Amino acid sequence: MIPESLFRTSPVITRYPEPVLTCKDVPYDSNLTFNAGVIKENGRYIMLFRNDYGCTREQFEQEGRNFAGTNIGLAFSDDGIHWQVESQPVLELRDEEISRAYDPRITRMDGQYYVCFAVDTRHGVRGGIFSTHDFHHFAPISLSVPDNRNMVLFPEKIGGKYVRLERPMPVYSTGGHFFDIWLSDSPDLAYWGNSRLVLSCRDVPFCNDKIGPGAPPLKTGAGWLVIFHSVDVDPARGKNGWEDAWRKRYVIGVMLLDLEDPSRVIGLCKVPLMAPEGPEEQIEGFRSNALFPCGMILEDDQTVRIYYSAGDAVVRLATASLSDLIALCTEKP
Ligand code: BMA
Numbered sequence: 123m124i125p126e127s128l129f130r131t132s133p134v135i136t137r138y139p140e141p142v143l144t145c146k147d148v149p150y151d152s153n154l155t156f157n158a159g160v161i162k163e164n165g166r167y168i169m170l171f172r173n174d175y176g177c178t179r180e181q182f183e184q185e186g187r188n189f190a191g192t193n194i195g196l197a198f199s200d201d202g203i204h205w206q207v208e209s210q211p212v213l214e215l216r217d218e219e220i221s222r223a224y225d226p227r228i229t230r231m232d233g234q235y236y237v238c239f240a241v242d243t244r245h246g247v248r249g250g251i252f253s254t255h256d257f258h259h260f261a262p263i264s265l266s267v268p269d270n271r272n273m274v275l276f277p278e279k280i281g282g283k284y285v286r287l288e289r290p291m292p293v294y295s296t297g298g299h300f301f302d303i304w305l306s307d308s309p310d311l312a313y314w315g316n317s318r319l320v321l322s323c324r325d326v327p328f329c330n331d332k333i334g335p336g337a338p339p340l341k342t343g344a345g346w347l348v349i350f351h352s353v354d355v356d357p358a359r360g361k362n363g364w365e366d367a368w369r370k371r372y373v374i375g376v377m378l379l380d381l382e383d384p385s386r387v388i389g390l391c392k393v394p395l396m397a398p399e400g401p402e403e404q405i406e407g408f409r410s411n412a413l414f415p416c417g418m419i420l421e422d423d424q425t426v427r428i429y430y431s432a433g434d435a436v437v438r439l440a441t442a443s444l445s446d447l448i449a450l451c452t453e454k455p
Pocket of ligand 1: 157225372409412414434
């Protein structure tokens with residue numbers, strides 16, 4: 123068993139007290155707004171968020187109904203806290219093969235935006251990379267083989283190659299657990315290979331299930347700063363959120379990767395950066411006890427903003443100073 127005392131939020135973190143986005147902010151059908159990619163450009167914040175719609179908690183719990191679908195919403199903000207959501211969703215992928223795209227992570231590179239999505243298909247979950255110039259039109263660039271998701275693109279080429287972190291799910295060989303963070307590179311964003319293991323969940327003392335990349339890495343003088351989610355399962359956990367049984371807890375971890383060879387972990391924080399705290403994160407939400415980061419921004423004053431979801435239901439914001447985050451990453455896996 124992992125000692126419960128490990129599951130504390132680091133004192134370097136300050137939480138904004140309220141969610142920054144909930145379904146009440148959305149002018150179209152919306153029940154859960156979460157897993158948001160966020161970037162800042164010319165002083166304005168841009169967010170793509172996952173919107174699950176067409177099912178209330180009562181309908182889910184009492185009528186056994188499920189969500190009608192998932193689409194992607196777009197929101198803008200001047201302060202990164204108060205968001206204006208566009209009048210319509212900007213993307214919904216659904217055809218005979220694909221049932222939905224979700225969990226957007228945004229990277230800006232070479233004057234273009236790239237968004238990584240998890241894409242549920244009839245043949246498994248695939249990691250998709252799309253380009254967009256306006257957040258309304260999305261052009262597919264690549265779609266991985268199943269099962270892979272939680273892709274994040276580095277914001278520049280490294281050693282002449284595009285680089286991504288990703289999280290394959292080798293169910294057949296690992297029995298549905300122990301999913302690790304990997305890295306692949308590409309000459310053109312379409313063809314990916316040279317895949318290497320970055321961090322194994324077995325090297326994360328607060329994990330007994332799986333880890334996955336959180337937000338696109340931030341370049342710092344000390345290395346690439348990477349946040350990730352980490353899951354521990356406890357069979358004793360029962361109903362927790364809307365679902366009858368939800369035995370997982372998602373926390374947020376942090377590490378540093380080598381600037382030239384980002385497959386090399388040069389510093390890991392061996393305790394969680396953030397763990398669910400208080401009723402809003404531990405009890406409320408669709409799947410409570412789940413923190414899931416998809417956006418990270420470095421401000422001019424060297425404050426890092428972390429956009430994370432709580433309970434697969436709302437988007438929340440936490441901040442920390444860059445130097446404090448780097449100082450946490452002291453250990454080797
Ligand atoms: C992951 C993904 C995320 C979700 C998280 C917590 O496996 O499905 O979209 O936010 O679980 O439920």
